[in-house]
Amino acid sequence: MMKQFLILSSIISLSLFSSDKIGRLPVYKIAVESLSNTDETIALRDFIKEQIQSTSRGLVSLPLKNSELGTWEFDKEGNPSEETMHSFQRLSGIDKLLLVSTEDGQAVISFVDILHQKLEYRNSLPDSLSKTLVSDFLGFLDKKNIYLALSETGSGSAAQLKINSLKPTYVAGEPIRFEIESTEDNYVYVVLVPENQKGEPVLLFPNQIQNDNFIRKGDRVTIPDKRISFRASSTPSKDRIRAFASREEWKEFQLRGKKEDSFYRLLPPAVTGTKTTARSMMVVPNSLTASIEQSPVMEWEYQILSR
Known part of the structure; x- marks a missing residue:
């Protein structure tokens, strides 16, 4: 500066x-990854990536290697576990990590701030409401982009x-x-x-x-x-x-x-x-x-x- x-x-x-x-452009570089290889999880991941890319809400990075993905566990305050701290050290060149999973009929989205090493967003809804879940997340991402624009543009x-x-x-x-x-x-x-x-x-x-x-x-x-x-x-x-x-x-x-x-x-x-x-x-x-x-x-x- x-x-x-x-x-x-x-x-x-x-x-x-x-x-x-x-x-x-006031957007973040985001890695969008699935935590499992089920058809439902892959489809949800690809849908979110398409939504982010088609609306210019973020710059989606290339897929991470399996060795880079690591373990992602956080407490109720969003603070990482010791093992997750090691996972942060494997990542470079991205601002945010978006993790997608489906568990017991629930679609789950987690959004991790790589710079500050903290879980920023986590929400889940039944699989049948996965598009509503994505919509809720995009509203959160809009807020983050506005904050970024106010801070840096x-x-x-x-x-x-x-x-x-x-x-x-x-x-x-x-x-x-x-x-x-x-x-x-x-x-x-x-x-x-x-x-x-x-x-x-x-x-x-x-x-x-x-x-x-x-x-x-x-x-x-x-x-x-x-x-x-x-x-x-x-x-x-x-x-x-x-x-x-x-x-x-x-x-x-x-x-x-x-x-x-x-x-x-x-x-x-x-x-x-x-x-x-x-x-x-x-x-x-x-x-x-x-x-x-x-x-x-x-x-x-x-x-x-x-x-």
């Missing part, structure tokens, strides 16, 4: 980034946005509040990408109080609102703030959050309670992330120090 520097004032300077991943530097009052360093637990100014009329989306939370971004603006994110030229908005508590994480890290400027509202997304949450999360309709149909499985998800990829983005990094 290449760094430039933006001088915010005579006292504070923060790093401004232009990501080397800007413009790339954008059309380049958003010169029409300025940030003030964000410091280069914070102490763990210290309140964080800053100001965004737009030099053009824009819909503005501000995202926190935390280093210590698997890269899953949190939408800081708009939020449950500041739900109008259209900022006119010359206007300044404090983020978050003073009625919201936003603090640096409790552990040392390097977190990033990404601000997107869009001429159009991101209508294909839904804001979802509970009243007790500090911030809403940005999720696609597929994972916000909207009913999923067989037809929706064929919707090309690029339309979900296109507005993110095409929006100019500015990025600032700040370091969180231990107390």
Whole structure:
């Protein structure tokens, strides 16, 4: 990631980034494997591969060798067994591992995060509902792709946005509040990408109080609102703030959050309670992330120090 520097004032300077991943398709390289050689399992595996490939939801890798597949066992929290830890060491060149099996009349899908060595998704349904199971998984994968797009893509530097009052360093637990100014009329989306939370971004603006994110030229908005508590994480890290400027509202997304949450999360309709149909499985998800990829983005990094 290449760094430039933006001088915010005579006292504070923060790093401004232009990501080397800007413009790339925000999808993961996925190995799709079956855990048995039954006709039902092979058919389910091939169906999932076709769905991922035909809708560009991921880059499907070449099949793994038997020596690479190994053992995959996880506890209820998704943590791997000791033998599974050895299996992780056999893999390289992929981001995710999708495992398909059929057990006692049940179709089972497991999705493993290779980088963080953790089970991210596991669900099962009767064989007769295997397509519904695949649909549920694709909704989960859409969410992961959106998180990836928010974290790593954008059309380049958003010169029409300025940030003030964000410091280069914070102490763990210290309140964080800053100001965004737009030099053009824009819909503005501000995202926190935390280093210590698997890269899953949190939408800081708009939020449950500041739900109008259209900022006119010359206007300044404090983020978050003073009625919201936003603090640096409790552990040392390097977190990033990404601000997107869009001429159009991101209508294909839904804001979802509970009243007790500090911030809403940005999720696609597929994972916000909207009913999923067989037809929706064929919707090309690029339309979900296109507005993110095409929006100019500015990025600032700040370091969180231990107390």
